[in-house]
Amino acid sequence: xxxxxxxxVAIDTKTGIVYQTEDNGTSLFYRFIPKQYGNLKAGxxxxx
Numbered sequence: 001x002x003x004x005x006x007x008x009v010a011i012d013t014k015t016g017i018v019y020q021t022e023d024n025g026t027s028l029f030y031r032f033i034p035k036q037y038g039n040l041k042a043g044x045x046x047x048x
Contacts, residue, residue: 007023016037020030034044 007021007027010019011017012019016034018032018034018040020032022028022030028048031047032040032044033047034040034042036042
């Protein structure tokens with residue numbers, strides 16, 4: 001789900017999509033779309 005300093009994480013329970021923010025001066029907003037609902041270890045797509 002990305003390698004950065006996570007500040008906050010929220011999960012959409014309907015889709016399993018994970019929304020993340022980072023904690024530094026150039027902070028971005030991330031969305032991780034898992035390949036398999038409920039199994040983040042299966043990998044997925046990280047979008048910024």
